[in-house]
Amino acid sequence: MTQILAEWTAFAKKTAPDDGQMSDLALTDHAEPMLYAIARDIETSQSLREQYEKSQGHDADQKESAAATHGRLRQASNFSLLQLSSEFRALRATVLRLWLPGVQQISDTTIDEMVRFNEAIDQALSESIGTFSERQQRTRDLFLAVLGHDLRAPLSTMSLAGELLTRPRAEEQVAELGEKVKRNAILMSTMVIDLLGFARVQMGAGMPILRATVDVQQVCDAALADARAMYPRSSIVFLPCGNLTGLFDAVRLQQMVTNLLINAAQYSAKAQDVTLQAVGTQDSIIIKVKNFGTVISEDAVNTIFQPLVQLAQDDDDDARPKTSLGLGLFIAKETSDAHHGTIDLTSSAAEGTIFTVTLPRAC
Structure with a gap:
């Protein structure tokens, strides 16, 4: 366990999105309970029907697993879905590399253990992706709600200013209303420019610059x-x-x-x-x-x-x-x-x- 976790942390440190600022504890988070859950799964008897259900992604246990918690925390730490899945690829390769040299002879039991191990890794990856995607969708929905709310306020102010300008003796308030319109236009422009920059970065294009x-x-x-x-x-x-x-x-x-x-x-x-x-x-x-x-x-x-x-x-x-x-x-x-x-x-x-x-x- 110690060696696997050390390699997991080293790999996560290389792929982390914040230039290595995350602590080793944060990078490892639920890796250890996740590995113990995989080990228990391998040792648990399983019928052909249960094996089929697992291959289809069905799991009767409704309690959030360590793998599911891991996916949710990785999204909160700004990992991408590719970075998350690459952790499981590295975990699979690490365990097999450390395990196989100790196998004296390939038997039916060994093959069954390898199959069960890969099933458990795939199940953990599926659970992680599920909570990662769910939290990502919730964040996206919240962002759209905030965007609509924040644009509505300056739009309302500008609309009110336009209405006041159409009334008699509006010239007495032109300077004041003009400042309000200008201020809210800058606010909206700032939000839109930031939104465009964010969208470009999220699409993988990076922040374009022209020196x-x-x-x-x-x-x-x-x-x-x-x-x-x-x-x-x-x-x-x-x-x-x-x-x-x-x-x-x-x-x-x-x-x-x-x-x-x-x-x-x-x-x-x-x-x-x-x-x-x-x-x-x-x-x-x-x-x-x-x-x-x-x-x-x-x-x-x-x-x-x-x-x-x-x-x-x-x-x-x-x-x-x-x-x-x-x-x-x-x-x-x-x-x-x-x-x-x-x-x-x-x-x-x-x-x-x-x-x-x-x-x-x-x-």
């Missing part, structure tokens, strides 16, 4: 304008320093900085500045977005860049606009990765919450 010589200060100025239009009551301070030119995709970079600023403004404590800092070093450009608000827990730090993750807010009465698609930081990380850069997060009461993006000038 050109870019002044990051100009990119940050444009992102600041969008964030300030969306959060006019938030104080956002920009601190540029050094040479900020490099080979980047200006559109993607602006989207990334905008998402970080919107996230910081949304979760920032009232009357506290949001700080955007861009520093040019010899080989890279470092962008930092800092705010003071609720400290992000260590568990949340490990999942915050995953899609469809949103942190809770303490102040439910806060009137500031909120985006709850949970895609902004995911898109920011994908953009950083596409530029061969890194994005890190630190959060404490004393230092605040700081997102740090490091981008090589050229790659």
